[in-house]
Amino acid sequence: MTILITGSTGLVGSRLLQRLLEAGYDCRAMVRGGRPKPAGAHAVEGDLFDTESLARAVEGVTAIIHLAAVFRTGDEALIWKSNFDGARNLMAAASAHAPHARFILASTSNVYDKSQARPGCESDAVAPTQAYPASKVAAERALCESGLTWTVVRFPFVYGDGDGHLEELPAHLLSANWHPAMRMSTIHHRDIATAMVLALDGKFDGHVVNIADDVPASMLDLIALSRGEMTASARPLAEPWAMQVDTALARSLGFRPTIRTVFHAAEQQLL
Structure with missing residues (x-):
């Protein structure tokens, strides 16, 4: 099995790539020209807006894991161009040059409505207004209609492996106005790999799947x-299910997180 991974030098991609390599997968990392090439993988220069390079990148692969995305910017046009147009270009290249490849799209739990009446479920109607989740929903729909063998994996808050993501939270306290009792679904990098192996094996084919630790x-x-x-508070929590996802579907398809909670990760010194 030859896997093409986009976003292989990013926070998620770099860690996933190493785990897949250690598991014995033949990994092809798509990198933009002039960017560092990941160790251990066959690096291929490519750009989501260069059709010739995409054709070379997908040729002969049996699976594509599309992680590349833009979200930490106020430039909404760039977010839409990268996350929607770029994803469609990669889908088109796969359809033309690797039509039998399994296409796995990384998405986000931010697609769910914060005022939801329960943890976000894959069957819920989603219509986010912010550019990042909205562009991801559009890419999901394009993939579902592409004719490819597809999977969408929605990630909640990602942490672990010294990525610094958890440590960034205190800096957002004032601007985000979080309630201390708000609970958030999380996923360790190790279990992103757990889910992706299942997806590569076809266990998630034709599904949009939430993944998360056992307990928010x-x-x-x-x-x-x-x-x-953070100051504790007993004031009412207005949106008790915001940022939480239902993982019943993933579990029914075989997903079991190896890192059960953030506390388990801390205990094992895996933060």
Whole structure:
């Protein structure tokens, strides 16, 4: 099995790539010209807006894991161009040059409505207004209609492996106005790999799938784990299910997180 991975030098991609290599997969990492090439993988220069390079990148692959995305910017046009147009270009290249390849798209749990009446479920109607989740929903729909063998994996808050993501939370306390009792679904990098192996094996074919640790963590606990400080509060929590996802479908398809909670990760020194 030859796997093409986009976004292989990013926060998620770099860690996933190494785990797949260690598991014995033949990995092809698509990198833009002039960017560092990941060790251990066959690097191929490519750009989501260069059709010739995409054709070379997908040729002969049996699976594509599309992780490349833009979200930490106020430039909404760039977000839409990268996450929607770029994804469609890669789908078109796969359809033309690797039509039997399995296409796995990384998406986000931010697609769910914060005022939802329960943890976000894959069958829920989604219509986010922010550019990043909206562009991801558009890419999901394009993939479902592409004719390819497809899977969409929605990630919640990603942490672990010293990525610094958890440590960034205290800096957002004032602007985000988080309630300390708000609970958030999380996923360790190790279990992104757990889910992706299942997807590569075809267990998630034709599904949009939420993945997450066993138990969501409260914001009060997450801030404490990141060595920040947050004032406790007993005021009512207006949106009790915001940022939480239902993982029943993933579990029915064989997913079991190896890192059960953020506390388990801390105990094992895997933060």
